[in-house]
Amino acid sequence: DADVTQTPRNRITKTGKRIMLECSQTKGHDRMYWYRQDPGLGLQLIYYSFDVKDINKGEISDGYSVSRQAQAKFSLSLESAIPNQTALYFCATRDRYQETQYFGPGTRLLVL
Amino acid sequence: GENVEQHPSTLSVQEGDSAVIKCTYSDSASNYFPWYKQELGKRPQLIIDIRSNVGEKKDQRIAVTLNKTAKHFSLHITETQPEDSAVYFCAASRTGGFKTIFGAGTRLFVKA
Numbered sequence: 001d002a003d004v005t006q007t008p009r010n011r012i013t014k015t016g017k018r019i020m021l022e023c024s025q026t027k028g029h030d031r032m033y034w035y036r037q038d039p040g041l042g043l044q045l046i047y048y049s050f051d052v053k054d055i056n057k058g059e060i061s062d063g064y065s066v067s068r069q070a071q072a073k074f075s076l077s078l079e080s081a082i083p084n085q086t087a088l089y090f091c092a093t094r095d096r097y098q099e100t101q102y103f104g105p106g107t108r109l110l111v112l
Numbered sequence: 113g114e115n116v117e118q119h120p121s122t123l124s125v126q127e128g129d130s131a132v133i134k135c136t137y138s139d140s141a142s143n144y145f146p147w148y149k150q151e152l153g154k155r156p157q158l159i160i161d162i163r164s165n166v167g168e169k170k171d172q173r174i175a176v177t178l179n180k181t182a183k184h185f186s187l188h189i190t191e192t193q194p195e196d197s198a199v200y201f202c203a204a205s206r207t208g209g210f211k212t213i214f215g216a217g218t219r220l221f222v223k224a
């Protein structure tokens with residue numbers, strides 16, 4: 001679904017570095033989400049936002065922060081990356097009147 | 113808290129056989145149950161969904177059933193094909209709710 005994009009698609013970084021993952025959408029959805037996926041595990045919610053003034057913690061927000069710069073943009077930051085944050089990160093969007101979530105292509109992050 | 117349990121974690125079937133994946137949810141207020149398919153290296157994508165006012169829904173070779181009393185819902189894939197091989201996620205949410213709760217996923221292998 002090209003309507004939800006993520007950059008970068010792959011990233012290798014070192015322990016202690018600050019990195020930012022970006023998500024953009026052209027679907028006009030007001031709700032945006034960041035998920036983490038570990039091998040063999042499901043999707044764990046990190047943060048979610050309903051509009052530019054609304055930010056909410058998910059199940060595993062420790063070590064992460066987010067910024068909703070505009071309705072179409074939602075960024076995830078790792079303040080000081082650690083190896084156990086190595087995972088696949090997905091952004092998703094949703095319209096307030098529909099429950100279906102639309103996922104971005106994912107960012108594969110490796111923390112050395 | 114809210115959770116969705118999904119079984120089995122891995123399922124291997126012969127091409128042409130049927131596959132069944134089962135989920136149980138805890139939040140009795142949940143009324144929307146989507147299923148997502150994630151092919152290797154790809155993003156999760158919605159394949160079928162069901163609302164709590166419906167007991168069964170079909171779309172060609174896939175069907176979903178819902179038992180609200182038992183808080184169970186299942187995905188049925190008939191006449192499986194190698195391209196059905198993927199990870200399948202069930203999920204639950206409620207109208208007006210903020211989050212979608214995902215199951216841990218089932219890795220389906222269809223052997224040719």
